[in-house]
Amino acid sequence: MAVSIYWIRRDLRLADNPALTAAADNGQSVLPVYIHAPDEAGAWANGEASNWWLHHSLSALAQSLADHGLPLVIRRGESLATLDALIEETGATAVHWNRLYDPALIRRDKAIKAQLKHRGLAVHSHNAALLHEPWTIQTGTGGDYKAFTPFWRACRKLADPEPPLPVPALKAPEHAGTISSLKPEDLGLLPRIRWDAGLAANWQPGEAGAWQRLGDFLPKTLGAYEPGRDFPAEPGTSRLSPHLHFGEISPRQIWQAVQQQLAQGGDEATTTSIETFLSEIGWREFAHHVLYHHPDFPDAPLNPRFADFPWQEDADGQLLAAWQQGRTGIPLVDAGMRELYATGWMHNRVRMVVGSFLVKNLRLPWQAGEAWFWDTLVDADLAANSLGWQWVAGSGADAAPYFRIFNPVRQSERFDPEGEYIARWVPELAGLAVKHRHAPWEAPASVLADAGVTLGIDYPHPMVDLKASRQAALAAFEQIKKT
Ligand SMILES: Cc1cc2nc3c(=O)[nH]c(=O)nc-3n(C[C@H](O)[C@H](O)[C@H](O)COP(=O)(O)OP(=O)(O)OC[C@H]3O[C@@H](n4cnc5c(N)ncnc54)[C@H](O)[C@@H]3O)c2cc1C
Structure with missing residues (x-):
């Protein structure tokens, strides 16, 4: 019986999996293989939080495959050489995988496809991660989109995505049990300094965890997504972001589940919420579109003027460290940075605020923030992270204009009006009355004393003056505008 190799990458699920379905087609036996080759991602190998996720997601996938009678073969080493060895061992005649869109991985996969085809293998790649692959959406003149709204309008004009695929009937190759494999724990993916307790408390990596999240979200939260999401x-x-990133659930599955909810009817507010949520899935598509058309997007500003931006000196790294550790003295910023470190995730509004503070008030390069997010986010995604940071910096596609500088105190008053988020993540300020939590340095000394807060001891003084740093950022922006 012919054997097909299913090469697993960031598609850690069984349902709606085109590569797995194609590998199992015509009753072929399937060998699922995960190859650990971090160097092949170049500078963008997984950060620590992503590796933590991967460890647990691989374990969950191994269990699901075992429930279907299939082993998960895990190997470490160069991808092509590892595939070659497995082809030799099993006599496999076909290799299937789902496509990735990180520039270094596109290059690798193209080269591997050519090599395997040359050796006479049937090699097929599939789309499992996007509603519309980056090259399928084009402007009227055949170019790529630089702005989200027309991009999403073009996507919405197309037919709805195909219905998701069921889990195929799966059959293991003969002697599958004799094929050697590592275990997830052999890959050394868990952090050496065990900072991951908060990740485990907040997340369940794997396909079942993804469906649990969606199942909670659809009935309870989706209908009030607008304005609740802020x-x-x-x-x-x-x-769902880490589950989407690791391919534990597909956008097509989410789309279908949301459409079913929409079909049940609802008032105008519910319909608006659903449309807004779908457009966020659209931002994910847009991020992939931009990255595909601009492979240096993670490293270089899309608007080349920003290459000459006069960033602030931070020779000893103290400014960056205060931001990373959530001790800037600006409560909403600190709350966000601490949420990130504790849980591997940060709310989108707060991502925008902490980003703006880093790039505009501290005037540190957006790439420094991007790198920290890359290491600490469980949803770290090359396309979405680059888009987010270039948006914040004002240098990217459909970016916030540079002169729009978030005031973190106003943002806090508006979007955390009860100061709950601040109290949760900056508990040293929880004793302050709500109105003083947003800017404790403006509170009268007696109020601070009553709450047991001494600025500079219990909680830092603000590390910059928000108004003066805003002016300095605008002046710096004026400089590059002239270039
Ligand atoms: C500076 C910065 C960095 C970011 N880095 C990442 C990142 O590394 N990975 C990541 O997935 N998102 C990133 N985002 C986008 C966004 O913050 C997260 O996708 C969102 O907070 C995830 O939470 P959620 O799943 O509850 O989102 P929901 O609001 O429930 O949205 C549903 C899904 O839509 C997608 N999505 C939503 N907003 C965006 C967006 N602006 N861009 C791209 N996709 C989006 C995500 O896949 C998300 O899971 C970043 C945003 C900023 C401002």
Whole structure:
């Protein structure tokens, strides 16, 4: 019986999996293989939080495959050489995988496809991660989109995505049990300094965890997504981002589940919420579109003027460290940075605020923030992270204009009006009355004393003056505008 290799990458699920379905087609036996080759991602190998996720997601996938009678073969080493060895061992005649869109991985996969085809293998790649692959959406003149709204309009004009695929009937190759494999724990993916307790408390990596999240979100939260999604103290968003990134659930599956909810009817507010949520899935598509057309997007500003931006000196790294550790003295910023470190995730509104503070008030390069997010986010995604940071910096596609500088105190008053989010993550300020939590340095000395807060001891003084740093950022921006 012919054997097909299913090469697993960031598609850690069984349902709606085109490569797995094609590998199992015509009753072929399937060998699922995960190859650990971090160097092949170049500078963008997984950060620590992503590796933590991967460890647990691989374990969950191994269990699901075992429930279907299939082993998960895990190997470490160069991808092509590892595939070659497995082809030799099993006599496999076909290799299937789902496509990835990180520039270094596109290059690798193209080269591997050519080599395997040359050796006479049937090699097929499939789309499992996107509603519309980056090259399928084009402007009227055949170019790529630089702005989200027309991009999404073009996507919405197309037919709805195909219905998701069921889990195929799966059959293991003969002697599958004799094929050697590592275990997830052999890959050394868990952090050496065990900072991951908060990750484990907040997340369940794997396909079942993804469906659990969607199942919670659809009936409870989706209908009030607008405006609930803007309030970081509330569970107002889906938290599906790491599950989507690792391919534990597909956008097509989410799309279908949301359409079913829409078909049940609802008032105008519910319909608006659903459309807004779908457009966020659209932002994910847009991020992939931009990255595909601009492979240096993670490293270089899309608007080349920003290459000459006069960033602030931070020779000893103290400014960056204060931001990373959530001790800037600006409560909403600190709350966000601490949420990130503790849980591997941060609310989108707060991502925008902490980003703006880093790039505009501290005037540190957006790439420094991007790198920290890359290491600490469980949803770290090359396309979405680059888009987010270039948006914040004002240098990217459909970016916030540079002169729009978030005031973190106003943002806090508006989107955390009860100061709950601040109290949760900056507990040293929880004793302050709500109105003083947003800017404790403005509170009268007696109020601070009554709450047991001494600025500079219990909680830092603000590390910059928000108004003066805003002016300095605008002046720096004026400089590059002239270039
Ligand atoms: C500076 C910065 C960095 C970011 N880095 C990442 C990242 O590394 N990975 C990541 O997935 N998102 C990133 N985002 C986008 C966004 O913050 C997260 O996708 C969102 O907070 C995830 O939470 P959720 O799943 O509850 O989102 P929901 O609001 O429930 O949205 C549903 C899904 O839509 C997608 N999505 C939503 N907003 C965006 C967006 N602006 N861009 C791209 N996709 C989006 C995500 O896949 C998300 O899971 C970043 C945003 C900023 C401002």
